Amino acid sequence: MTSFAQAIKDKGFVVTAELDPPRGVDLGPLMALAGRIGAKVDALVVSDNQGANLRQAPWWAAHRLAETIPAEVILTLTCRDRNRLSLGGDILAAAASGVDNLLLVSGDFVSLGDHPQAKPVYDLDSVQALMLANGLAQGHDLNGQELAGAPELCLGAVLAPEARPLAPQLVKLRKKRAAGAGFFITRPLSGPDALKTFLQEAGELGAPIIAGVQAKNPEGVAAAAEMAKAIRAGGLAQGLHLSASGDPETLASLVEACGR
């Protein structure tokens, strides 16, 4: 079991924070922010061309964080920018570099980002990406061909509790679970009630839910912290995923308010 899977199991409640790699080569600010918040969270989630906007590939930041910060590192990989060869190769390289927690996502469509002219890949969907990663962890690729050394992986997927209609989302969710998702991180929630409603409609997922709490600016931190408190007090989730639209000071304040 990877230590993030262990942490969820042992602690019962975890806190993660989302970091965006830089739009350039200087990893300094990201490492400085991670140094400030790393001891107050259980895991740092490194985003992958967030919002379909060009950034440094996440594996480098993930590797550097895994080397230097005590928190676990979760690497996000989108299906938007990689075919099955690239996804599989990146997962093996990540595991080899000490990053074995993955968040496998479809990825926002290219038209939403800063390169709307790009050709999106989507060779696999997020369910199939989980199948691929799960297979790698069992020592084989998508074609059943054996690997020379299997990675130990903890696989996560995204959950959209507020998407409506919910029924098609629940189908996808069951498939993600069946394909090997060991935890779910939700999209940023509008409030604790949204999660409560979702849980009533969805029933037991069979995997921990980490609730997305976002503050878009410093003024939004107090409200986000209130939401986080209500989620935790209400036993609505097994963790919090804190994000701040890429603003480091807001993220630091949010972690200060909600972290360990």
Next chain:
Amino acid sequence: MIVAERKPFAEIAQAVAGYRRVLVVGCGTCVAVCLAGGEKEAGILAAQLDLAGQLAGRQQRFATACVERQCDREFLSELDAAAREHDALLSLACGAGVQFLAERHPTLPVLAGLNTTFIGVNQDVGRWDERCRACTDCLLSLTGGVCPVTMCPKGMVNGPCGGAVEGRCETDPERDCAWTVIHARLSDSDRLANLEVLVPPRDHSRANLPGRQAHAAYLRRYSSHD
């Protein structure tokens, strides 16, 4: 059918600028139906090019011809004599037709007057919508007659992404989420169990290469190995 649209006039005018005798070749099937490259459109384009050529002081002549289908040799052969009388052919067929015409006249410049856009349906007079990506592995029996490969911008085959808002696609609030439609269709026809099928990664090996297929009878006649 195959849907196409005419290239911008300036681009076509520039492509033909260097040729004195140009034959504008319409195609009477798909692109005629979508009002892009039929006999009528070939005539209009030739008249426009003629006028533009005169205004620019060029000595150019534009003639027109139209065949039933430019993707069939038996129809293309009708053009052989006329083609020899021209310096260039401007094809108003889809990309397949342009290539087949060029293949038949390897010494003549064959130019494209259309951009081929998609395989689609006629929604209304003057409006067409894409419905098929020719992916070589049809899922429509499973997905309620709604193609997730075509109608979902991400081509998700195991359910919706998390980006749908109130049943609309994250790429366009005017567009239905394909998976919302699939779910409704399967629910209405009492086939919701179809949704639980875990669709494995697609085998792209056939679609990755230029497509080729032969009818069994063709193989029996022309091949010693069936």
